[in-house]
Amino acid sequence: MKLVVIGGVAAGTKAASRAKRVGGDELEVVVYQADRDTSMSECGLPYYVSGLVGEREALIARTPEEFAGRGVSVKVRHRVERIDPEGKTLTVRDLDADSTFRDRYDRLIVATGAESVDLPVPGADLEGVFTLRSVTDADRIRAYIREHAPERAVVVGGGYIGLEMAENLRELGMAVAVVEAGPRVAPTYGQEISDRVREHLQKHGVSVHTCASAEEISCAPNGENGEGAEQVSTVRFEDTELPADLVLVGIGVRPVTALAEEAGMKVGETGAIEVDEHMRTNLPDVWACGDCVQTVNRVSGAATWLALGDVANKMGRVAGTNAATGEPTLRFPGVLGTGIFKVFDLGVGASGLSEEEAREAGFEPMCVEVEANDKAGYYPGAEPVLFRMIADRESGRVLGAEAVGAGVDKLIDVTATAIWGGLACDDLVNVDLAYAPPFGPALSPVIQAATVLSGRVRGADKGD
Amino acid sequence: MKLVVIGGVAAGTKAASRAKRVGGDELEVVVYQADRDTSMSECGLPYYVSGLVGEREALIARTPEEFAGRGVSVKVRHRVERIDPEGKTLTVRDLDADSTFRDRYDRLIVATGAESVDLPVPGADLEGVFTLRSVTDADRIRAYIREHAPERAVVVGGGYIGLEMAENLRELGMAVAVVEAGPRVAPTYGQEISDRVREHLQKHGVSVHTCASAEEISCAPNGENGEGAEQVSTVRFEDTELPADLVLVGIGVRPVTALAEEAGMKVGETGAIEVDEHMRTNLPDVWACGDCVQTVNRVSGAATWLALGDVANKMGRVAGTNAATGEPTLRFPGVLGTGIFKVFDLGVGASGLSEEEAREAGFEPMCVEVEANDKAGYYPGAEPVLFRMIADRESGRVLGAEAVGAGVDKLIDVTATAIWGGLACDDLVNVDLAYAPPFGPALSPVIQAATVLSGRVRGADKGD
Numbered sequence: 039m040k041l042v043v044i045g046g047v048a049a050g051t052k053a054a055s056r057a058k059r060v061g062g063d064e065l066e067v068v069v070y071q072a073d074r075d076t077s078m079s080e081c082g083l084p085y086y087v088s089g090l091v092g093e094r095e096a097l098i099a100r101t102p103e104e105f106a107g108r109g110v111s112v113k114v115r116h117r118v119e120r121i122d123p124e125g126k127t128l129t130v131r132d133l134d135a136d137s138t139f140r141d142r143y144d145r146l147i148v149a150t151g152a153e154s155v156d157l158p159v160p161g162a163d164l165e166g167v168f169t170l171r172s173v174t175d176a177d178r179i180r181a182y183i184r185e186h187a188p189e190r191a192v193v194v195g196g197g198y199i200g201l202e203m204a205e206n207l208r209e210l211g212m213a214v215a216v217v218e219a220g221p222r223v224a225p226t227y228g229q230e231i232s233d234r235v236r237e238h239l240q241k242h243g244v245s246v247h248t249c250a251s252a253e254e255i256s257c258a259p260n261g262e263n264g265e266g267a268e269q270v271s272t273v274r275f276e277d278t279e280l281p282a283d284l285v286l287v288g289i290g291v292r293p294v295t296a297l298a299e300e301a302g303m304k305v306g307e308t309g310a311i312e313v314d315e316h317m318r319t320n321l322p323d324v325w326a327c328g329d330c331v332q333t334v335n336r337v338s339g340a341a342t343w344l345a346l347g348d349v350a351n352k353m354g355r356v357a358g359t360n361a362a363t364g365e366p367t368l369r370f371p372g373v374l375g376t377g378i379f380k381v382f383d384l385g386v387g388a389s390g391l392s393e394e395e396a397r398e399a400g401f402e403p404m405c406v407e408v409e410a411n412d413k414a415g416y417y418p419g420a421e422p423v424l425f426r427m428i429a430d431r432e433s434g435r436v437l438g439a440e441a442v443g444a445g446v447d448k449l450i451d452v453t454a455t456a457i458w459g460g461l462a463c464d465d466l467v468n469v470d471l472a473y474a475p476p477f478g479p480a481l482s483p484v485i486q487a488a489t490v491l492s493g494r495v496r497g498a499d500k501g502d
Numbered sequence: 503m504k505l506v507v508i509g510g511v512a513a514g515t516k517a518a519s520r521a522k523r524v525g526g527d528e529l530e531v532v533v534y535q536a537d538r539d540t541s542m543s544e545c546g547l548p549y550y551v552s553g554l555v556g557e558r559e560a561l562i563a564r565t566p567e568e569f570a571g572r573g574v575s576v577k578v579r580h581r582v583e584r585i586d587p588e589g590k591t592l593t594v595r596d597l598d599a600d601s602t603f604r605d606r607y608d609r610l611i612v613a614t615g616a617e618s619v620d621l622p623v624p625g626a627d628l629e630g631v632f633t634l635r636s637v638t639d640a641d642r643i644r645a646y647i648r649e650h651a652p653e654r655a656v657v658v659g660g661g662y663i664g665l666e667m668a669e670n671l672r673e674l675g676m677a678v679a680v681v682e683a684g685p686r687v688a689p690t691y692g693q694e695i696s697d698r699v700r701e702h703l704q705k706h707g708v709s710v711h712t713c714a715s716a717e718e719i720s721c722a723p724n725g726e727n728g729e730g731a732e733q734v735s736t737v738r739f740e741d742t743e744l745p746a747d748l749v750l751v752g753i754g755v756r757p758v759t760a761l762a763e764e765a766g767m768k769v770g771e772t773g774a775i776e777v778d779e780h781m782r783t784n785l786p787d788v789w790a791c792g793d794c795v796q797t798v799n800r801v802s803g804a805a806t807w808l809a810l811g812d813v814a815n816k817m818g819r820v821a822g823t824n825a826a827t828g829e830p831t832l833r834f835p836g837v838l839g840t841g842i843f844k845v846f847d848l849g850v851g852a853s854g855l856s857e858e859e860a861r862e863a864g865f866e867p868m869c870v871e872v873e874a875n876d877k878a879g880y881y882p883g884a885e886p887v888l889f890r891m892i893a894d895r896e897s898g899r900v901l902g903a904e905a906v907g908a909g910v911d912k913l914i915d916v917t918a919t920a921i922w923g924g925l926a927c928d929d930l931v932n933v934d935l936a937y938a939p940p941f942g943p944a945l946s947p948v949i950q951a952a953t954v955l956s957g958r959v960r961g962a963d964k965g966d
Contacts, residue, residue: 048944082880082939096880198938336934348937348944355953356932371932378936387936416546416560447941448912455916458933459923468820468835469922470800472842472851473812475546477911480512480812489819 039065041361042128042141044118044297045149046071047078048347049328051100052354053147053361054110061362067110068141070130072117075173076102081347083176084199087183088206094173121146121301123321145323145361148298148311149354152291152329152345157194161255166270167285170199179286188212188283192273194252196223200288201235201381204244207286208382214244215280217273219251219289224386226377228393228426230407231386231442238384250275255285291345293330306332308343316366317357323364327357334372337390337437337457338399342375349373376454378447385446389454390438393428402431406490410483412445414475425449427463427487434462434495436488445478452484463491464498503529505825506592506607508582508761510535511542512811513792514613515564516818517825518574521611525826531574532605534594536581539637540566545811547640548663551647552670558637585610585765587785609787609825612762612775613818616755616793616809621658625719630734631749634663643750652676652747656737658716660687664752665699665845668708671750672846678708679744681737683715683753688850690841692857692890694871695850695906702848714739719749755809757794772796772807780830781821787828791821798836801854801901801921802863806839813837840918842911849910853918854902857892866895870954874947876909878939889913891927891951898926898959900952909942916948927955928962 041061043054046069058067069076077100085091102112119138120129128141154169156162166186168179182188191207193200196218208214216223216239222232223239223246236246256279258271272279293310295303304320306312310332317325329345331353356370378387396403405428413420423443429436439453456466466488473480481489492498505525507518510533522531533540541564549555566576583602584593592605618633620626630650632643646652655671657664660682672678680687680703686696687703687710700710720743722735736743757774759767768784770776774796781789793809795817820834842851860867869892877884887907893900903917920930930952937944945953956962 079878079880079939079944081937081944082878085881085939090882091880346937349934351944352932352949374934376934376936378938378941380938380940385941389934389936414543414546416543416555417549418554447936448915450936451912451946452915452919454935455919455925455930455933456923459920459925459929461919461923465923466919468816469919470813470838470840470853471918472840472853472911472914473545473810474842474844475543475549476844477842477849480543480545480815482915485816 039144040142041065041067041145041147042143043067043069043147043149045151045328046076046112046114047080047149047151047328049350049354049357050147050149051077051105051112052351053149053327053358054105055108056355056358057362058108058110060359065362069105069110069112070116070118071112071114072133073172073174074114076112076114078173079347080171083170083173084202084206086173086176087170087179087203088209090206090209094177097173118297121297123301123324126323145364146325147357147361148303148319148324148326148330149328150294150297150330152293154287155290155292157252157287157289159252159254161257161270162287164255164257164270165268166283167255167287169287170203171291182284183210186283190281191284191286192217192280192282193286193288194273195288195290196225196248197288197290198377198379200286201239202379203286203288204239205381207284208242208244212284215247216244217247217250217252217275217280219249221249223248226392227386227388227440230424231440234424234442235381235384235386238382242382247275247278250278291329293343295330298326298330307341308332310343315369315371316360317353317370318360325357325361327353333370335375336372337374338395340399342373344373344375346377374454374457376450378450384442385444386442387446387450388438388440389450390436390457391428392438392440396428396430396437401437403428403437404431404491404494406487408483408486410479410486412443412478414479417475423449423483425483425487427453427484427491429463429491431494431496434464434492436461436463436466449483452482463488464495467492503608504606505529505531505609505611506605507531507533507611507613509613509615509792510540510576510578511544511613511615511792513814513818513821514611515541515569515576516815517611517613517791517822518569519572520819520822521826522572522574524823529826533569533574533576534580534582535576535578536597537636537638538578540576540578542637543811544635547634547637548666548670550637550640551634551643551667552673554670554673558641561637582761585761587765587788590787609828610789611821611825612767612783612788612790612794613792614758614761614794616757618751619754619756621716621751621753623716623718625721625734626751628719628721628734629732630747631719631751633751634667635755646748647674650733650747654745655748655750656681656744656746657750657752658737659752659754660689660712661752661754662841662843664750665703666843667750667752668703669845671748672706672708676748679711680708681711681714681716681739681744685713687712690856691850691852691904694888695904698888698906699845699848699850702846706846711739711742714742755793757807759794762790762794770796771805774807779833779835780824781817781834782824789821789825791817797834799839800836801838802859804863806837808837808839810841838918838921840914842914848906849908850906851910851914852902852904853914854900854921855892856902856904860892860894860901865901867892867901868895868955868958870951872947872950874943874950876907876942878943881939887913887947889947889951891917891948891955893927893955895958895960898928898956900925900927900930913947916946927952928959931956
């Protein structure tokens with residue numbers, strides 16, 4: 039029995055390892071990976087660009103040699119160009135040999151991941167304009183920085199990757215401007231949190247331009263000795279021209295689905311591959327997982343697509359197990375849309391639905407904001423955090439949370455666990471969390487927020 | 503309508519404030535507090551002794567004047583000496599005036615708290631031997647340190663307070679020895695975690711003696727010029743004499759129940775006052791809350807007693823509300839026994855049942871230990887953490903967790919929330935927690951542990 043996995047980053051390698059463990063000697067497992075690297079942490083890339091993470095090896099969880107030791111054959115620089123689901127064959131290009139061959143499979147897992155969206159403006163292909171999705175991308179940026187010592191960077195896009203890169207380029211000593219097309223940075227968060235992120239960026243010397251849609255990237259009008267003529271020098275939006283020796287485009291990612299679609303795999307409303315809760319596609323003996331598939335938001339019930347390493351890892355475990363057994367052994371129950379990032383020393387995180395998403399999903403959301411500290415107020419080094427909880431007025435069910443400041447990861451994870459368990463705010467009023475002065479206030483912001491909201495549930499008369 | 507609250511620390515003041523808010527103008531609320539301080543954070547005391555928290559005011563959430571502004575009359579240095587539940591009267595001693603008077607109540611809340619257990623050995627009353635339970639105790643220790651500049655301290659007791667004090671006395675530059683009667687420090691934790699705490703204490707220059715039951719405390723055999731003759735100089739266990747210029751006794755606390763018992767209130771198997779889930783005692787119109795009452799462990803169903811500020815606060819809210827309405831408006835659902843402390847830069851926490859407690863409660867516990875980091879392994883400053891999860895082999899239900907190292911508060915709080923919600927380890931395999939490299943590994947130790955355990959649930963065949 040032969041299992042082929044297309045894609046060798048988080049979901050693909052997890053699925054392959056897991057399938058091999060479950061399937062044992064009976065199961066041959068081959069992974070095709072187009073990039074030269076496999077099993078790398080894409081989330082760590084911004085920190086590798088700045089050198090905070092010094093060695094590229096540190097980002098690679100497992101090499102092809104290590105996979106071979108576990109009985110999984112990982113072939114890097116091999117791109118699958120075609121899937122024939124009827125004949126159960128694949129057309130594979132060996133990128134180094136520049137040749138093509140056919141392979142066959144009994145079972146197939148598609149884990150083709152996501153790719154950066156390119157900026158559709160003139161000059162986006164100039165030297166010094168980058169996206170960041172792979173270690174190879176990061177190597178290119180590092181090499182460019184070494185060679186050209188850029189002093190001014192423009193980051194196009196104010197989402198996770200843009201803001202993380204703003205921090206890391208700033209840490210390298212560059213003057214950094216963020217250019218965001220929408221009205222605010224960290225756009226998936228509420229206004230209050232967005233505002234704090236913006237202030238924090240500015241406090242750290244990053245200039246922030248919102249409602250600023252980059253329209254053109256230009257090269258230096260006259261490079262000395264003809265050099266640098268193709269090299270980026272400005273980013274323009276409306277009448278503003280920002281000087282730029284380096285441009286980082288972080289305007290989003292999209293699922294890589296062309297190969298799957300061509301083979302007849304169904305793509306869902308989000309544009310990603312449709313799978314059932316067992317990670318099966320509509321094609322027989324074909325599973326899919328990771329950044330290329332859509333899943334369901336457990337709170338709203340809506341189809342959702344996100345590209346996150348931890349989710350990909352979990353999906354890979356389910357797909358790998360089920361592909362090995364050929365049965366619906368494991369189930370992937372969906373996501374809450376939990377996310378977190380750090381920008382300088384500010385943490386920003388969320389889980390579940392925003393107020394707006396909750397309303398769209400048919401809930402009657404009520405919200406509360408709690409200002410607290412990450413330690414007892416009197417304990418030295420206590421830092422502020424703003425925590426926001428959203429619950430349904432009718433049922434009291436906790437729908438979402440977002441937080442900015444110190445210790446956000448704990449508050450978001452506690453709320454995510456509560457949402458995952460279907461708890462109502464009333465259930466959280468007395469939840470027995472850990473308290474000592476170095477770890478938080480006596481009553482966690484989660485408890486404070488739940489207490490206020492529990493008094494507002496329809497029919498309740500409990501106050502705060 | 504008049505409500506009297508006996509005791510003005512966490513539970514008492516919370517109950518009083520809450521009752522006033524619910525009861526409004528109709529309700530007169532009086533708090534009698536024997537100590538000179540009210541509404542203080544007892545958990546912060548060790549840090550006040552070392553001066554890490556510099557101002558005593560910082561530990562006091564609200565003064566009697568501030569309570570007065572909210573319509574709550576707090577009388578400090580007033581000790582209630584007798585309750586007459588039939589006549590609904592109290593005998594109150596004004597400690598400053600050294601006089602006694604009678605008061606009456608319509609409703610009564612008992613929040614008499616807990617007190618330190620004295621060491622029952624000769625010399626325990628010598629100058630320089632302290633327990634730490636109130637700001638007054640801490641003031642005494644600070645004054646003694648200022649006056650005598652002790653160089654060598656012995657801490658008797660290796661629990662929370664003993665270890666926190668070992669750290670804080672060490673921070674003051676003293677040579678510190680911990681003397682613990684049992685076989686290990688942090689005795690409520692497993693062997694592995696205890697060992698790490700011990701190593702960490704030793705690494706920070708604290709000597710640790712276990713199976714060492716302090717038998718005698720002696721004073722200096724010959725004080726110069728007759729001074730210091732009553733002052734502590736050694737602590738002896740068996741043949742060992744440890745030099746000690748200061749002794750801190752932290753061998754435990756017990757509920758203060760004499761007043762309640764004398765009035766006919768029923769005391770439970772734990773020695774604390776018995777209340778129902780609405781915090782009612784067996785006497786009409788009398789509620790009780792905080793460190794003087796027993797509650798139930800929600801996992802084992804067993805009666806339990808613990809003295810923790812956050813629990814006291816939650817109980818106070820329930821007792822205050824119900825005393826104001828005279829109805830069973832709110833319910834206190836019990837505890838998980840969650841606890842946490844820090845010793846130097848090591849966090850130690852637990853929630854739910856230990857393996858042994860789980861077995862005693864009739865479960866068939868299975869355990870797993872996960873070694874992880876508090877950040878992605880490659881992210882600078884990643885620190886190790888050991889996380890241990892306990893679940894029931896039959897049902898898969900999560901029963902408990904303990905952790906030592908960096909970021910334990912998050913792991914314990916997530917698990918506590920899961921236990922609170924009645925989740926099984928299988929439910930946690932795909933829980934959507936927040937991941938980014940500065941905040942943890944891609945798969946939280948909670949998920950890693952749950953994944954391993956979910957494969958061991960009876961009848962499961964899921965592996966890890």
